[in-house]
Amino acid sequence: MILQYEGTRYQGWQKQTSTQNTIQGKLEDILTRMAGYSVEVHGAGRTDAGVHALFQVADFQLKGHSNRCSETLKDIEKKDLPRAILNYVNQYLPEDIRLSSVEEVPERFHSRLNAKEKIYCYRIHNALVADVFTRRYTYYFPQYLNIEAMREAAVQLCGTHDYQSFCTKKKLKKSTVRTIYDIEIKKVSNEIQFIYRGNGFLYHMVRILTGTLLQVGIGKLKATDMQEILEAKSREKAGELVPGCGLTLVEVRYS
Amino acid sequence: MILQYEGTRYQGWQKQTSTQNTIQGKLEDILTRMAGYSVEVHGAGRTDAGVHALFQVADFQLKGHSNRCSETLKDIEKKDLPRAILNYVNQYLPEDIRLSSVEEVPERFHSRLNAKEKIYCYRIHNALVADVFTRRYTYYFPQYLNIEAMREAAVQLCGTHDYQSFCTKKKLKKSTVRTIYDIEIKKVSNEIQFIYRGNGFLYHMVRILTGTLLQVGIGKLKATDMQEILEAKSREKAGELVPGCGLTLVEVRYS
Numbered sequence: 001m002i003l004q005y006e007g008t009r010y011q012g013w014q015k016q017t018s019t020q021n022t023i024q025g026k027l028e029d030i031l032t033r034m035a036g037y038s039v040e041v042h043g044a045g046r047t048d049a050g051v052h053a054l055f056q057v058a059d060f061q062l063k064g065h066s067n068r069c070s071e072t073l074k075d076i077e078k079k080d081l082p083r084a085i086l087n088y089v090n091q092y093l094p095e096d097i098r099l100s101s102v103e104e105v106p107e108r109f110h111s112r113l114n115a116k117e118k119i120y121c122y123r124i125h126n127a128l129v130a131d132v133f134t135r136r137y138t139y140y141f142p143q144y145l146n147i148e149a150m151r152e153a154a155v156q157l158c159g160t161h162d163y164q165s166f167c168t169k170k171k172l173k174k175s176t177v178r179t180i181y182d183i184e185i186k187k188v189s190n191e192i193q194f195i196y197r198g199n200g201f202l203y204h205m206v207r208i209l210t211g212t213l214l215q216v217g218i219g220k221l222k223a224t225d226m227q228e229i230l231e232a233k234s235r236e237k238a239g240e241l242v243p244g245c246g247l248t249l250v251e252v253r254y255s
Numbered sequence: 256m257i258l259q260y261e262g263t264r265y266q267g268w269q270k271q272t273s274t275q276n277t278i279q280g281k282l283e284d285i286l287t288r289m290a291g292y293s294v295e296v297h298g299a300g301r302t303d304a305g306v307h308a309l310f311q312v313a314d315f316q317l318k319g320h321s322n323r324c325s326e327t328l329k330d331i332e333k334k335d336l337p338r339a340i341l342n343y344v345n346q347y348l349p350e351d352i353r354l355s356s357v358e359e360v361p362e363r364f365h366s367r368l369n370a371k372e373k374i375y376c377y378r379i380h381n382a383l384v385a386d387v388f389t390r391r392y393t394y395y396f397p398q399y400l401n402i403e404a405m406r407e408a409a410v411q412l413c414g415t416h417d418y419q420s421f422c423t424k425k426k427l428k429k430s431t432v433r434t435i436y437d438i439e440i441k442k443v444s445n446e447i448q449f450i451y452r453g454n455g456f457l458y459h460m461v462r463i464l465t466g467t468l469l470q471v472g473i474g475k476l477k478a479t480d481m482q483e484i485l486e487a488k489s490r491e492k493a494g495e496l497v498p499g500c501g502l503t504l505v506e507v508r509y510s
Contacts, residue, residue: 004387054388090384098387129345132259132353133309137388 001086003027003056005097007244008136012049013056023047023097024058030092031060034085044111044252045118048204050244052137055100057252059111117181117253120196122210122246127190138191139246145217147187153216154183154194156226157209164233166209167202168241176202176233183209195250204241212239256341258282258311260352262499263391267304268311278302278352279313285347286315289340299366299507300373303459305499307392310355312507314366372436372508375451377465377501382445393446394501400472402442408471409438409449411481412464419488421464422457423496431457431488438464450505459496467494 005023015024024041031039044057082102089099125131125138126145157180164176180198187193194210212229215221221239229237260278270279279296286294299312337357344354380386380393381400412435419431435453442448449465467484470476476494484492 006387052388086384095385095390096387098384100384129341129353129355130350132261132351133307133392135350 001058001102002100004100005053007050007052013043013047026097030089034088035062042111044115045249047249048244051247053249055251056249057111059109114254115252116255119251120206121248121250122194122206124192126192139243143218147185149223150213150217151185152223153213153226154185156223158183161230162233163202163205165229165235165238166205168204170203206247207242208238211242215239256313256357257355259355260308262305262307268298268302281352285344289343290317297366299370300504302504303499306502308504310506311504312366314364369509370507371510374506375461376503376505377449377461379447380445381447394498398473402440404478405468405472406440407478408468408481409440411478413438416485417488418457418460420484420490420493421460423459425458461502462497463493466497470494
């Protein structure tokens with residue numbers, strides 16, 4: 001399924017034992033009620049608390065057409081199944097989460113592991129006065145930003161690197177090497193958009209990259225400092241973590 | 256002052272005895288606190304409950320540089336006064352109301368009476384699935400709409416007419432003649448925008464005009480019916496009142 005959500009009210013994508021207020025949790029509750037047995041949902045990007053998605057991909061598995069199916073599901077199966085699931089789930093979802101489409105995929109499809117490319121956009125409202133209409137989707141940053149300097153620095157951050165400096169440590173000792181294909185910096189009226197295209201992103205990575213580029217924008221760091229920060233493999237060298245509200249998962253691409 | 260607001264949480268622009276939750280009320284509270292005496296605010300457009308403004312104009316009068324001014328105002332006056340008022344008011348406004356600019360005007364300036372033209376935009380989200388990100392600013396209307404038919408009808412509704420059929424009656428027996436210069440209907444991706452430009456609009460007028468055009472869009476009324484509805488001068492002949500959330504005051508023009 002492809003879905004969109006406004007992350008403002010949620011503790012992020014991933015189900016947690018401490019809270020039921022996650023996107024994954026909401027979807028699993030509804031699909032479980034529909035199926036009559038426990039349904040697990042796997043998402044392509046595990047967005048953090050407050051982060052939005054314009055295009056998130058997630059998969060789940062139904063147990064086929066057996067007798068174990070609930071009455072609800074049996075009623076649904078008489079019709080076009082993906083369309084029926086779309087309508088059923090949207091009917092019960094809160095209005096800040098919406099399925100855009102549902103389609104059948106091969107059994108071995110995995111939303112996250114099969115994804116070849118993810119696109120995130122970080123939006124900055126850069127003006128003297130805050131904006132009422134985009135305030136939930138942007139980070140309000142009124143200081144002057146040197147866009148050309150940020151673009152030069154962005155080039156230095158692309159490629160295949162160990163991005164340990166741009167990641168909040170978790171206990172897991174997995175590889176912190178990723179590839180960023182492109183960082184585009186666009187100015188659209190009073191808004192500056194940082195568009196990241198890569199094969200995957202570490203925990204907090206897009207937000208720390210943006211925080212670092214903002215330091216370049218206000219002149220506290222230089223484009224030539226990027227190499228050193230990457231090589232340091234130390235979180236303290238990079239800029240600060242900017243708020244989740246400015247970040248949106250824009251697309252997930254498969255081969 | 257020029258200001259913008261998201262109307263979702265408010266009972267409209269106009270101060271009411273029954274509720275303090277109005278845009279005018281919020282502004283008067285803050286300006287009164289600033290000045291140290293009661294300040295009245297007059298707006299160009301009296302937007303209804305739930306209606307937004309991207310560009311609303313409002314005026315107020317301060318009592319000059321006398322001793323009666325409060326300490327706060329005296330501190331403010333030492334600096335650039337309009338800029339200082341902008342910052343003071345924005346500091347106390349809730350985040351869904353923002354002043355964009357403040358400037359001094361001649362004493363006889365009247366935001367509403369001096370306005371030559373107002374532009375309102377009614378936004379429809381026209382797709383199979385509702386939209387998460389524009390849901391607060393659009394009316395979700397999934398049915399197919401014939402845009403060409405609506406454009407033909409819109410032409411019939413422009414000009415100088417008695418718009419009594421397109422107005423919810425209030426007790427006041429004022430003229431219901433207005434001039435609509437132009438109704439533009441734009442399709443932008445899944446959104447249909449109705450942009451009304453006129454010298455003024457009656458109570459609920461833009462929303463009833465839109466409700467009537469939607470009836471044309473779904474084939475229940477024809478473009479040629481518009482003349483008859485205008486001539487009937489009867490509210491029952493026109494389409495229904497569409498929700499306030501889809502409406503935004505976009506601009507107010509002065510000569």
